[in-house]
Amino acid sequence: MDTHSAPVALLENLTGTELLAAVNAAVDLLDDKDSVALAQAASAWIARLEAVRFRALAQLNRHRDGARSVTQEVAFALSVTDNHAGALVATADAVITRLPRTLSLMDQGRLSGFGAMKVATATAWLSDDDARAVDALLEDRIADKNPEQIRKAANHAANTIDPDGAGKRAQQHREGRRLTLRHGETGVASIEVEDAPVEKAAAAYQRIDRAARALNTKDESRTLDQLRADVALDLLLGGQGGTSERTEVFLYMDLFTYLGLNNDPAELAGHGTVPAALARHIATGPDAVLRRIITDPLSGQVLDLGRDRYRPSAGLGEFVRVRDRECRRPGCHRPAQACDIDHSLPWQHGGHTNADELIDLCRRDHRLKDEPGWTYQLASDGTLTITTPTGQSHTSTSPPLHQPRPPVPGSDEPPPF
Numbered sequence: 001m002d003t004h005s006a007p008v009a010l011l012e013n014l015t016g017t018e019l020l021a022a023v024n025a026a027v028d029l030l031d032d033k034d035s036v037a038l039a040q041a042a043s044a045w046i047a048r049l050e051a052v053r054f055r056a057l058a059q060l061n062r063h064r065d066g067a068r069s070v071t072q073e074v075a076f077a078l079s080v081t082d083n084h085a086g087a088l089v090a091t092a093d094a095v096i097t098r099l100p101r102t103l104s105l106m107d108q109g110r111l112s113g114f115g116a117m118k119v120a121t122a123t124a125w126l127s128d129d130d131a132r133a134v135d136a137l138l139e140d141r142i143a144d145k146n147p148e149q150i151r152k153a154a155n156h157a158a159n160t161i162d163p164d165g166a167g168k169r170a171q172q173h174r175e176g177r178r179l180t181l182r183h184g185e186t187g188v189a190s191i192e193v194e195d196a197p198v199e200k201a202a203a204a205y206q207r208i209d210r211a212a213r214a215l216n217t218k219d220e221s222r223t224l225d226q227l228r229a230d231v232a233l234d235l236l237l238g239g240q241g242g243t244s245e246r247t248e249v250f251l252y253m254d255l256f257t258y259l260g261l262n263n264d265p266a267e268l269a270g271h272g273t274v275p276a277a278l279a280r281h282i283a284t285g286p287d288a289v290l291r292r293i294i295t296d297p298l299s300g301q302v303l304d305l306g307r308d309r310y311r312p313s314a315g316l317g318e319f320v321r322v323r324d325r326e327c328r329r330p331g332c333h334r335p336a337q338a339c340d341i342d343h344s345l346p347w348q349h350g351g352h353t354n355a356d357e358l359i360d361l362c363r364r365d366h367r368l369k370d371e372p373g374w375t376y377q378l379a380s381d382g383t384l385t386i387t388t389p390t391g392q393s394h395t396s397t398s399p400p401l402h403q404p405r406p407p408v409p410g411s412d413e414p415p416p417f
Helices: 006-014 017-027 032-063 069-078 082-097 100-107 113-123 128-138 147-161 165-175 198-215 224-236 276-283 316-324 363-369
Strands: 178-183 189-194 266-268 272-274 293-295 302-305 340-343 358-361 375-378 384-387 393-396
Touching: 017 032, 032 069, 032 082, 032 100, 032 113, 069 082, 069 363, 082 100, 082 113, 100 113, 100 128, 113 128, 113 147, 128 147, 147 165, 198 224, 266 276, 272 276, 316 340, 316 358, 340 363, 358 363
Parallel strands: none
Antiparallel strands: 178 189, 266 272, 293 302, 340 358, 375 384, 384 393
8 A cells, every 4th residue: 555545544444334334323222412422422523534634635735835726626526616615725724834723623623624714714814923822812712612602702812912903804804895696495596795895785785774664565565574685686687766787597498398388497507497487487577588499309418599589699609608508617607608618628729619619617717727737628428527636537518408308219210309
């Protein structure tokens, strides 16, 4: 066994299936007290393993000199979002270089990885020396505490160590303001202005609240919370006396579903599946524009865009976006309409500008493609294979618009569509 695989083999042994099977088999025999004790013991081991994971991620980050592609590789390897991967890498670097006592609490099973993230975030703006001072202050204050308690304690300690830097920190937070869209359960999503200046956020809420309360008459069926949400969306879309702006939202729905002949779910680009009834509600809105898409009956993949619609015919770029639906990097769900169209084989290396070699990549993943050690290969069937600098391969395929349909019995030809 080589030295590189020894730690991995040791960890696999530690969490072997035989040990887990024995513990799981005994769970049904536990009383309430022992059930709680077992949950606590499991949480302590999880914390210790998270410390191991942080050490491994910090080592990877050191080897790559903090290259931004580390985050994407970690997202692939651990099957987490890019944001979460970035937080893991940042925390790993912090606990190894600046927060050794926080890491020690994890080794003792007394602090979770999520709790360590709170400490890393609260001290990110401090110098290394001040971060270590905060780390020392917190050692006896955050063990066995919940994440909110840890966040408050860490922020208080950071402000105590560097009171003059608190204003700088607030400014940095305000400069990091951004708008995010988070997809929730079927048919819903959240828009959030993160790290907005507090005075502007408070003023915006008051304006929305006043408008909502003015609409909250005895004949209004919506709740006040619903009214606030509707007023906010109307303002963002140019309503409430403003000029409304039309924006494309791509909804993929079978014709029979649209006609109400079946209830197969539809798909909203960037969000995922939505129930048939909700899809019909969206598709029958006053500003809806229907589009005929021709698919391969055997694979369900897009072959062509129908030209019969109110707006100008689609070019190659629109075809690629409709076909791909989302960014083609596995795990990224940015709608294709907000992505760059890129050559899977770079133009300067012999790539061609045609549908067989073009893919949709969001701006971040477009840049990642040019990082050293990353390779992208697009097969003839549309499967994209991304190989990371460590040699791990991940694939994605444009989802079919419908389930593949078998050939007609007794015939070599597929059914008509």
